[in-house]
Amino acid sequence: MRTPPPRTERTIRRSLLRATALYCALIVVAWCALFPILWALSGSLKTPAEIGRSNLLPAQPQWSNYTEVFSLMPFWRMFANTVLYAGAVTAGQVFFCSLAGYAFARLPFRGRNTMFLLYLSTLMVPLTVTVIPQFIIMRVLGWTDTPWAMIVPGLFGTAFGTYLMRQFFAGLPADLEEAAVLDGCSPWRIYWRILLPHTTPALMVLAVLTWVNVWNDFLWPLVMIQRPSIATLTLGLVWTQGQHVSRWPVLMAASILMLAPLIILYMVAQRSFIRGITMTGMGGR
Amino acid sequence: MSARGSALQRRRARAGRLFVLPNLAALLVFMAFPLGYSLYLSFTRSDLFRPATFVGITNYRQLFADPLFGIALRNTVVFTVGSVLPTVLISLGIAALLNRKLKGIAIFRTIIFVPLAVSAVVMAVVWQFVFNTDNGLLNIMLGWLHLGPVPWLVDPHWAMVSLCLVSVWKGVPFATVVLLAAMGGIDENLYEAARIDGAGELRRFFAITVPLIRAALSFVVIISTINAFQAFDQVYVLTGGNGGPESATYVLGIMLFQHAFGFGEFGYACALAWVMFAILLVLTGLQLRRGRQEDT
Numbered sequence: 399m400r401t402p403p404p405r406t407e408r409t410i411r412r413s414l415l416r417a418t419a420l421y422c423a424l425i426v427v428a429w430c431a432l433f434p435i436l437w438a439l440s441g442s443l444k445t446p447a448e449i450g451r452s453n454l455l456p457a458q459p460q461w462s463n464y465t466e467v468f469s470l471m472p473f474w475r476m477f478a479n480t481v482l483y484a485g486a487v488t489a490g491q492v493f494f495c496s497l498a499g500y501a502f503a504r505l506p507f508r509g510r511n512t513m514f515l516l517y518l519s520t521l522m523v524p525l526t527v528t529v530i531p532q533f534i535i536m537r538v539l540g541w542t543d544t545p546w547a548m549i550v551p552g553l554f555g556t557a558f559g560t561y562l563m564r565q566f567f568a569g570l571p572a573d574l575e576e577a578a579v580l581d582g583c584s585p586w587r588i589y590w591r592i593l594l595p596h597t598t599p600a601l602m603v604l605a606v607l608t609w610v611n612v613w614n615d616f617l618w619p620l621v622m623i624q625r626p627s628i629a630t631l632t633l634g635l636v637w638t639q640g641q642h643v644s645r646w647p648v649l650m651a652a653s654i655l656m657l658a659p660l661i662i663l664y665m666v667a668q669r670s671f672i673r674g675i676t677m678t679g680m681g682g683r
Numbered sequence: 684m685s686a687r688g689s690a691l692q693r694r695r696a697r698a699g700r701l702f703v704l705p706n707l708a709a710l711l712v713f714m715a716f717p718l719g720y721s722l723y724l725s726f727t728r729s730d731l732f733r734p735a736t737f738v739g740i741t742n743y744r745q746l747f748a749d750p751l752f753g754i755a756l757r758n759t760v761v762f763t764v765g766s767v768l769p770t771v772l773i774s775l776g777i778a779a780l781l782n783r784k785l786k787g788i789a790i791f792r793t794i795i796f797v798p799l800a801v802s803a804v805v806m807a808v809v810w811q812f813v814f815n816t817d818n819g820l821l822n823i824m825l826g827w828l829h830l831g832p833v834p835w836l837v838d839p840h841w842a843m844v845s846l847c848l849v850s851v852w853k854g855v856p857f858a859t860v861v862l863l864a865a866m867g868g869i870d871e872n873l874y875e876a877a878r879i880d881g882a883g884e885l886r887r888f889f890a891i892t893v894p895l896i897r898a899a900l901s902f903v904v905i906i907s908t909i910n911a912f913q914a915f916d917q918v919y920v921l922t923g924g925n926g927g928p929e930s931a932t933y934v935l936g937i938m939l940f941q942h943a944f945g946f947g948e949f950g951y952a953c954a955l956a957w958v959m960f961a962i963l964l965v966l967t968g969l970q971l972r973r974g975r976q977e978d979t
Contacts, residue, residue, distance in 0.1 A: 417785070420780065420783065420785060421785070423780055424780060424781075424785075424788075424791045427777055427780065427791075427795055428791055428794045428795055430852075431794060431795045431796075431797055431798055431852075431855075431856065432794060432797060433820070434806075434809050434810060434813050434852070435797065435801070435809065437809075437812070437813060437820050438809040438812060441812055449818050450817065450818030450823070451818075451823075452820070452823045452824075494705050494706045494709075495706060497702045497703075497705075497706070498702055498703045498705075498706035498707070500702060501698070501699040501700075501702035501703045502699075502703065504699075505695045505696065505698055505699030505702065506692075506695070506696060506699065507695075507696035507697075507699040507700050508696070510699065513703065513707065516710070516715070517710065520710060520714045520715065520718070522964075522967075523714060523718055523960075524909065524913055524959070524960060524963065525913070526913050526936070526939060526956045526959055526960065527717070527718060527721050527953075527956045527957065527959075527960050528713070528714060528717035528718060528721065529943075529956075530717075530721055530724065530943050530949055530952055530953055530956065531716065531717030531718075531720040531721050531724070532713060532717050533943070533944070534720075534949070535712070535713075535716075535717070551709075551713050553709070554705045554706055554708065554709035555705070555706045555709060556709075556710075557710055557714065560706055579691070579695075582691070584698070585694070585695055585698035585699070585702070586698065589702070610800070613802070614802030614803065614804070616802070616803065616804050616915075616916045616919075616920075617915055617916065617940075620919075620944075621944050632802060632804040632805075635804060635805065635808060636804060636808075636919075636920055639808055639811075639920070644815075646812050646815070646818075649808060649812070650809070650812060653805045653808050653809050656802075656805050657800075657801060657802075657805050660800040660801070660802070661797065661800050663800065664796075664797065664799065664800035665793075668793060668796075671796075671799065671800070672796065672860055675799065675857055675860045675861070676860055676861055676864045
């Protein structure tokens with residue numbers, strides 16, 4: 399063992415200097431992450447004349463920019479639509495993926511492994527390849543420009559969700575359900591009453607990821623929906639941006655309104671958020 | 684095996700098939716079938732109004748002769764390299780910074796990961812405001828240094844730079860989360876041993892941290908490349924649905940969207956989609972093989 403060096407004035411000053419440098423670096427990085435959002439927040443409260451100036455705090459906060467958003471686009475209608483789509487898809491995804499994940503992990507049947515290989519192979523398929531046939535399917539069903547197009551494709555769960563849940567169910571100890579199986583308890587009861595309560599962390603991760611994906615989705619609503627009355631917030635924002643070019647205060651107010659719910663979700667469910675990202679790679683979208 | 688046991692097994696197997704069914708059906712209808720169907724469509728001439736007619740490899744031949752495909756491919760490669768490389772390097776540094784045990788580090792992590800919650804669409808609208816030539820923040824700040832104004836989104840060269848910048852801003856938190864998780868799994872004793880041997884901070888980082896998180900680095904590179912290669916949302920919103928200015932941001936994602944949903948040329952667009960898929964498979968395979976070779 400090495401004896402610790404005596405804490406002379408020089409070493410203290412050096413470690414102090416190091417800590418200061420580290421905190422400075424952290425503050426710079428944090429500023430880089432936040433400044434576009436803060437700048438948008440600031441812009442949403444400025445007058446059009448004030449937009450070109452560098453002050454972060456508006457001279458006189460213009461809350462009317464926010465009320466103007468509501469008159470330029472049916473904001474609350476689109477908000478409700480987005481909540482409906484995200485809520486339905488998230489509920490369906492969590493239920494059907496956990497059900498299938500339970501079966502893949504705990505209920506052996508013939509062809510199960512082959513089937514799971516099919517699941518794994520579809521994980522690689524990019525949206526680019528499937529979006530055109532999916533569009534055609536919606537046309538054939540007559541669902542384009544209806545809420546069904548936004549809900550049904552995601553309602554019964556995805557391969558990724560099932561894969562995630564399978565891994566989690568497989569990791570639960572076997573003796574959790576052993577007694578119940580021997581007692582003749584039905585697989586449904588075992589799933590619903592005994593195992594599901596133990597999977598809450600995984601369910602949270604899946605729910606958060608799904609909610610964020612639907613909330614932020616753009617390409618699918620863009621090709622599916624024309625009517626403002628059933629549009630999502632992303633569509634509404636892009637339409638408003640197209641019609642009111644350079645009306646920055648109002649556009650920033652709309653952006654902040656759209657951003658706020660997800661930032662709140664992130665603050666509340668940060669752990670699930672971060673865990674979901676380490677497990678997937680939804681990041682780029 | 685007792686009779687009771689096998690009856691139980693049959694019951695459980697039946698339940699298993701039943702529980703998988705809804706999810707499997709959705710997978711077949713919305714993933715497996717579209718996969719095969721788009722391959723079939725890529726060999727047909729098909730659009731919104733006429734039934735598909737088989738034309739062999741005509742679409743592929745046309746695609747490779749299409750000068751716009753060359754432009755889109757070139758732009759996509761530039762964008763992918765120009766966004767993935769800085770993203771990985773920057774996030775490596777930030778992850779190392781966030782991996783330290785400092786007071787208040789949790790708050791910094793929370794703040795630095797905030798862009799994870801921002802959608803590509805909102806992000807693009809907000810950055811348009813930041814990039815704005817006349818009164819955007821970046822040009823205001825450059826003005827303090829008596830530089831600029833830079834026509835960020837108007838000039839063809841700067842437009843690609845702007846696009847990369849936005850994607851790096853959005854991509855770094857994701858990559859940092861993954862790399863940070865990998866760094867957290869490294870045994871502290873390794874660093875302690877290296878310190879006693881007199882290895883400096885940089886040396887420890889490159890000799891211990893980087894080699895030990897290689898799997899995570901590889902994962903980040905693959906996922907970021909896949910996402911960048913198919914980029915659509917941020918391009919569409921930031922520089923418009925035509926990939927302007929002067930096709931400087933005309934990437935493959937925009938080209939696919941235009942042909943499929945602008946012109947209704949499903950066959951041609953599907954051929955493009957499969958070429959993109961093939962390129963991605965080759966890139967991913969190469970990256971995975973490189974990772975394996977380094978391990979042995």
